Amino acid sequence: MRASVYEFAGGRPAFLALARAHHARCLADPELNHPFSHPDQHPRHVERLAAYWAEVFGGPPEYSEECGDHSGVLVMHAGNGDMHDLGRRFVECFVLAADDAKLPADGEFRAVLRAYMEWAVGEVLRYPGDPAEVPRRLPMPKWSWEGLRR
Template identity: 60%
Template sequence: MARPSLYEYAGGSPAILALAAAHHQRCLDDPVLNHPFSHPGHPQHVERLAAYWAEVLGGPAGFTPFGGQAQMLGIHCGNEAPTEMGERFYECFVQAMDDAGLPDDPEFRGALAAYMRWAVDNVMDHMSRDAEVPAGAPMPRWSWDGRQA
């Protein structure tokens, strides 16, 4: 019997949307992250974030139509955010898993935390003013075993 994807194990689209909403709220409430998160962005930011995470975690390709990984990196590229912002973003994500009521399974939570650690590091690598986003950057895929090829 095949193991469910992280997306399925989380509870599918409703659970990932709850995670994105909880994470966004935590970022708004954080004194360091509040400034960039309080600026008006895309009106469907939370929904698109959920679509991105769902796709990465084994769900439907709901973010690829919006430009995929290259689009996500392009949004953040060159913003010169300090390392502390990445750490706070990661911490908000870990705490948001509780807020969203995701399964309290240590292996599941560990897999999601490992994904977010990788994701934050990847985005932070594109924060310098002269950073470039690789054209056609593939969407990352994450499973119980980590990043997939």
């Protein structure tokens, strides 16, 4: 049986390294800097982000047990208007952060990471208006080598 994307990446330490690298890239980006340097940001933002991505890719349900479901993530990012350019920049920072975090350079693995993040950004961009428009109790997305598992 093939390892999960989570296992292939290197488990929790790999996703923590990815979240740290991604956060640093977003802070360095002149457009993404503002939302990532917000004073109200959760003090464990990077760790929570790592737990979220880890769970999405087949890791333990740490995020959903401690922080909530997919709806909560979408509500947190809703109501910011049209952010399509920021979404593109966010994906590029994520892709480059995989290098910074020294994740496996395997082409299929990197394509899976990019495909997930493009999908995830699309999910966030679906709710530019009132956060009340986000459906409640959406389960955590699960992403495999074949993409989103329904």
